Amino acid sequence: MVLFGPSGCGKEFYDEGHKSILEVPQWLKEYGLDAYEYSFGHGYQMSSELAVKAGELFKINDIKVSLHAPFYINFANPSEEMYMKTQGYIYTGIKFLRAFQADKLVFHPASCGKLNRKDALDLTKKRFEETFNKLDSEGLLDGLFLCPETMGKSMQIGTYNEVIDLCKVNSHLVPTFDFGHINSIEQGALKNKDSFKRILDYSIENLGFDKTNNCHIHFSKIQYGLKGEIKHLNYDDQMYGPEFDSLAEVLIDYNLSPRVICESMDQMPHDALIMKKIYHKILDKKIKL
Template sequence: MLRFGPAGIPIECSGGTLEGIRCTKELGLEAMEMEFVRGVKMSQALAAECGAEAKKLDVKLSAHGPYAISLISEKKETAKASAERVLQTARVLDNAGGERVVFHSGYYGKWSKEESFKEMKKAFKEMIEKIESEGLKNIILAPETTGGMKEWGSLEELVALAEEFGLKRVWPTIDYAHIHCREGKPKLREKGDFLKIFDLMEKKLGKKAVENVHSHATDVFYREKGEVHHLPIGEGNINWKWLFEVIKENGLGGTIISESPLIEKDALKLKKMWETTK
């Protein structure tokens, strides 16, 4: 099964997250990513209410953590605060009955690629230990592929991290636009480039990894250093039909969250593309 939904409360909806879940269902969408990018301000009581409503309506919830996350910052207080922001997101999402905690892991900074992986592994180990000690049984850390060369989080790095901890606790979020523009030039230039993403995941993490992929979709404007800003679906140079053909031909599944400026309209546009893919 492939679910589609908006990154946050649909633009055309009035009200908060609870109303956003209802509106998502009314639009004919099946998922919603709660956006905590400016900070986690939802109460646990509201989280539980949102979870109950989402379960009743069969809307799958995930959550995007704050942008202010830099897990391997050389400033210890920054790294510690970053981990706490991920954990705050996890606590709220767990109470809402969701699983995937999505976030940008941070920057390479002073670290080499090899050193940064070791440091990131330590940071994730500590967060996972905290998650388990707090009894957040269903929470999966879902770091997303990042869109700039200075940002930690290439597809290969995230897959290697998931290998270390297993899919029960770490499962990469695939941001197709970020993969496309990360190196400052178009990466997804043919249908086979989409297939390579899933082939790597399946080879390293097993078939389960590609049967329930959590992903982000938007077109993107980029320069030589990577992402500049998001674009509506169809205004960039990503061929989304190729993605859907690969998913259908290989029996893949999961959730696609629209992060375009037209969050719900483009979620519906992507869903229509999927439904018309032969």
């Protein structure tokens, strides 16, 4: 079964007077959602005690949790010192996964910086091998998925082909398909079932069904320009896409059960619920046929 949830609870949660992450699990459950992504995008600013308490409550309320690692991770920074920092952010992310009893760490793989794309990609791949195989051999990745994300800007490493290729390096690496990002990089190409099939077929061919089934999905509409992503929009936008219906149909046809996280501009829970309803409407129709 596909699970749906927001990345952060946004305005609605705070407008109702809620403040703490400890209030999120029950709030989401009552909202009708089943997953949540907590963002450490701007750093790991939480005590591990609070993470443990929150993790218990997410578990009691049957909400699956993913964490987003800091945005400043960059496996292609030529500086060894910065590479050590990147490894540290992954390591801390794993500690927080354990505290939350969560299983997926989403991260942005790399940015080209001054390197040409091929050199940046080669360096990223080499360091992926080094970092994740080491963590794996120490038993630190047991039961976990590390999820490099497809990115929305042309200078970032993270086309879907690149991410899928990087995920071959270790069995714990599975893609985060951010379809808003892919649509931005591809200038609005995600318009029908075939465009989503192209991506998931490539994943199944290269990583197999199980890894594709365990992939993480970010879905939101995103405004883009020639260099890709400009800004996240809400689901009611009619200009940029992508629409969720076609992806929902492919997920059902392929019998895939990923976690779908909505990263709308400011109404993530609201839009995650719209996607959940789209999915179940299509599913119910197919079951009746």
